[in-house]
Amino acid sequence: MENAGALIAQHIREKLESGRVLFIAGRGNNGGDAFVAARHLAGSLGYIVNVVLLGKSRDIGTKEAFRNFSLLKFSRVNIFEITDSSQLEASASELFQETDLLVDAVFGTGISGKLREPESTAIDLINLEGKAGKTVISIDIPSGLDPDGGDFEKAVHAGLTVTFHRMKIGLLSEKAKEYTGVIKVADIGICTDAEQYVGPGDLMMLRRRKSEEHKGDSGKILVIGGGPYSGAPTFAALAALKAGADLVTVAVPAPVAEIVASYSPNLIVRKLSSNVLCPDDLSILLDLISSHDVVVMGMGLGRATETLEAVRKIIPFCRKAVLDADALSALSGTIFESIAGNCELIVTPHAGEFARLRNMETPESLEARIKAVREFSEEKGVVTLLKGKIDIISDGKQTLLNRTGNPGMTVGGTGDVLAGLTGSLFSRNPAFLAAACAAHINGTAGDLAFEKAGNGLLATDVLEKIPEIIKIAEIG
Numbered sequence: 001m002e003n004a005g006a007l008i009a010q011h012i013r014e015k016l017e018s019g020r021v022l023f024i025a026g027r028g029n030n031g032g033d034a035f036v037a038a039r040h041l042a043g044s045l046g047y048i049v050n051v052v053l054l055g056k057s058r059d060i061g062t063k064e065a066f067r068n069f070s071l072l073k074f075s076r077v078n079i080f081e082i083t084d085s086s087q088l089e090a091s092a093s094e095l096f097q098e099t100d101l102l103v104d105a106v107f108g109t110g111i112s113g114k115l116r117e118p119e120s121t122a123i124d125l126i127n128l129e130g131k132a133g134k135t136v137i138s139i140d141i142p143s144g145l146d147p148d149g150g151d152f153e154k155a156v157h158a159g160l161t162v163t164f165h166r167m168k169i170g171l172l173s174e175k176a177k178e179y180t181g182v183i184k185v186a187d188i189g190i191c192t193d194a195e196q197y198v199g200p201g202d203l204m205m206l207r208r209r210k211s212e213e214h215k216g217d218s219g220k221i222l223v224i225g226g227g228p229y230s231g232a233p234t235f236a237a238l239a240a241l242k243a244g245a246d247l248v249t250v251a252v253p254a255p256v257a258e259i260v261a262s263y264s265p266n267l268i269v270r271k272l273s274s275n276v277l278c279p280d281d282l283s284i285l286l287d288l289i290s291s292h293d294v295v296v297m298g299m300g301l302g303r304a305t306e307t308l309e310a311v312r313k314i315i316p317f318c319r320k321a322v323l324d325a326d327a328l329s330a331l332s333g334t335i336f337e338s339i340a341g342n343c344e345l346i347v348t349p350h351a352g353e354f355a356r357l358r359n360m361e362t363p364e365s366l367e368a369r370i371k372a373v374r375e376f377s378e379e380k381g382v383v384t385l386l387k388g389k390i391d392i393i394s395d396g397k398q399t400l401l402n403r404t405g406n407p408g409m410t411v412g413g414t415g416d417v418l419a420g421l422t423g424s425l426f427s428r429n430p431a432f433l434a435a436a437c438a439a440h441i442n443g444t445a446g447d448l449a450f451e452k453a454g455n456g457l458l459a460t461d462v463l464e465k466i467p468e469i470i471k472i473a474e475i476g
């Protein structure tokens with residue numbers, strides 16, 4: 001934002017040697033760019049800088065934009081907080097008419113839905129001045145245009161659009177060109193890694209809790225696992241809780257039910273009928289599946305024939321599911337076809353499981369792996385999180401990489417933790433975002449645990465660190 005704002009100020013100086021500049025800023029980061037530019041410009045001789053904020057400063061939507069707005073109080077900038085269209089027309093029309101140059105920062109890539117007020121009137125007022133011959137500079141995209149190139153109601157007619165990093169699709173169409181004026185692409189120093197890898201910016205997209213929420217609103221997760229093993233489903237269940245789920249039920253075969261319950265009083269444990277998961281369990285499970293948001297299945301189930309058959313029968317009843325470990329062995333082409341459109345699936349294989357899923361060796365090189373994960377996800381209609389030194393997450397259209405984590409995490413149980421974490425985030429977020437952020441959080445928690453335990457770290461150490469990482473992500 002600092003780089004973006006500084007470059008905008010530079011473009012203003014090139015267009016106007018001195019005079020009155022009016023920034024019309026929304027409450028998002030597009031407005032944030034304007035606050036930075038206004039501060040930079042106010043530091044240059046010869047400019048009278050006015051900023052109209054569309055709304056109240058307390059409603060500025062991001063920390064970064066708010067921080068930059070607050071800095072304006074220490075600059076030679078006049079600020080006007082205007083909350084409705086009549087106020088805008090009455091008190092701001094003078095400001096609009098007297099200015100030499102207008103900067104449109106109403107919104108950029110964050111626009112969504114029908115135009116509201118006072119933003120819609122702000123666009124009209126900017127265009128009136130533009131028609132009268134004044135220079136209008138749009139920040140990133142003329143406000144009103146759809147950055148993805150879709151239909152739009154109306155937009156600012158700019159003389160110059162300074163867009164950041166790379167050309168947005170929405171600036172390219174013939175219709176858009178009637179609004180953009182000259183387009184300059186400004187390099188604001190975003191490295192390619194920041195686009196390719198999951199990072200704090202992605203974590204900030206995760207849904208946050210609201211103060212008025214009730215028990216269950218933050219996710220009800222059903223873990224189906226265990227039989228030959230009791231630790232694996234427990235790791236997944238505890239990770240789901242640590243990542244913020246409200247309720248976690250663990251459905252496990254009879255012999256391990258009491259063991260799992262003895263691990264933690266935080267878990268609700270449901271005992272299944274046999275020694276391993278089998279099709280007879282479907283009657284108990286169907287009720288549980290319908291009363292939970294996400295099913296996380298596979299950890300420690302074993303690969304008995306009846307277990308794999310039960311997994312295949314369960315999947316079509318799930319609205320959302322994370323499939324890990326032994327559940328992946330049950331997947332076949334026909335499963336994907338039968339659930340298409342009814343069930344959202346995230347699969348979390350490691351390289352060996354991915355090879356079995358595709359009936360093909362998992363490539364070694366990162367480029368070839370990315371291609372394989374993207375193609376598999378697109379063809380099967382799932383989100384894939386391929387675990388590895390660098391995790392690859394794709395839904396077939398978008399792909400992200402994750403490089404948090406360390407060699408200490410090859411210890412047993414960390415994959416189960418990741419599956420539970422993914423399920424927890426998936427209950428409240430889109431599948432791709434949930435999987436990408438889960439990979440990042442799991443690896444970061446592992447890195448924190450590594451600082452203390454080194455290669456002796458345990459999956460339980462990773463579990464303990466998850467809340468810290470989630471808390472930092474929520475604070476932003």
Ligand SMILES: NC(=O)C1=CN([C@@H]2O[C@H](COP(=O)(O)OP(=O)(O)OC[C@H]3O[C@@H](n4cnc5c(N)ncnc54)[C@H](O)[C@@H]3O)[C@@H](O)[C@H]2O)[C@@H](O)CC1
Pocket residue numbers: 001004026027028029030031032033061062106107108109110111112113114115116117119139140141164188190
């Ligand atoms: N992503 C990045 O790396 C960078 C982003 N930057 C800026 O950030 C912008 C995106 O910021 P945001 O995502 O905060 O979004 P915007 O600032 O584009 O828009 C969000 C604001 O517009 C309001 N809004 C959305 N739709 C509306 C409608 N139909 N009617 C009325 N109000 C509406 C929202 O309530 C919110 O206040 C980019 O265009 C760019 O200018 C820059 O700071 C540079 C770095």
Ligand SMILES: [K+]
Pocket residue numbers: 030104105106107108138139140141142143
């Ligand atoms: K804009």
